[in-house]
């Protein structure tokens with residue numbers, strides 16, 4: 266990902282990611298490392314400005330593009346690793362959770378923090394967390410909107426490994442891909458999709474309902490007010 270300053274996910278960036286995933290699949294790619302050009306941020310999650318006083322059709326397109334990108338990422342036939350050498354809140358955490366393996370560096374925060382922002386992580390975000398860290402830990406983390414530090418993320422199983430820095434993180438991600446290289450492709454893909462099928466189907470069969478929930482939620486005046494205040498707090502911080 267290369268969308269400075271924080272790889273926030275707007276419609277255009279989501280479309281780029283989706284196109285890249287389609288191309289990798291068409292080219293029969295043998296593995297992907299999802300990484301960031303930023304030295305300190307993996308991805309800041311959804312671009313909050315896409316949800317602030319949006320036009321209805323633009324908001325719908327934004328959400329559908331996110332769904333398209335995630336459905337592709339979660340179901341890739343090739344192995345995927347997230348090299349998390351920077352913070353990964355909310356949608357950034359979703360990207361990492363959607364890969365098959367996660368390597369992180371020290372001093373990083375990662376988690377689905379939506380509750381803390383006064384919004385609710387959609388069901389499929391929650392499913393991804395549950396699938397990785399289990400029901401009990403996911404429930405606790407989601408209710409609190411907890412951001413895990415590196416050590417906590419490793420302890421709870423949210424990530425698989427800690428590497429010293431970006432170079433080591435990429436090297437460990439490559440090592441994971443190498444460990445998968447000799448597995449028969451069809452068998453590997455079939456098992457992966459078997460594990461992920463119920464989560465994928467839940468969104469695929471409920472896409473319109475999911476979009477409707479998103480639209481109804483973000484268009485509430487009190488939610489808009491919360492988004493406005495959050496945006497102000499973010500830009501005050503950097504200003």
Ligand SMILES: CCCCC/C=C\C/C=C\CC/C=C/CC(=O)SCCNC(=O)CCNC(=O)[C@H](O)C(C)(C)COP(=O)(O)OP(=O)(O)OC[C@H]1O[C@@H](n2cnc3c(N)ncnc32)[C@H](O)[C@@H]1OP(=O)(O)O
Nearest residue numbers: 273309310311312313352355356385387388482499500503
């Ligand atoms: C089961 C039933 C379900 C029902 C569900 C119903 C409805 C669902 C409805 C809504 C769900 C919506 C889901 C949302 C998921 C998300 O991803 S929301 C996004 C959450 N992201 C965050 O909270 C991260 C915020 N950012 C940060 O914490 C920090 O920026 C950082 C990532 C840790 C990096 O810090 P750093 O110090 O390096 O950078 P700055 O903070 O100075 O930021 C630089 C610059 O970037 C802007 N910015 C940061 N994050 C975002 C963002 N996510 N979107 C847009 N812009 C962002 C920041 O404002 C600065 O801008 P500048 O002032 O112009 O320089």
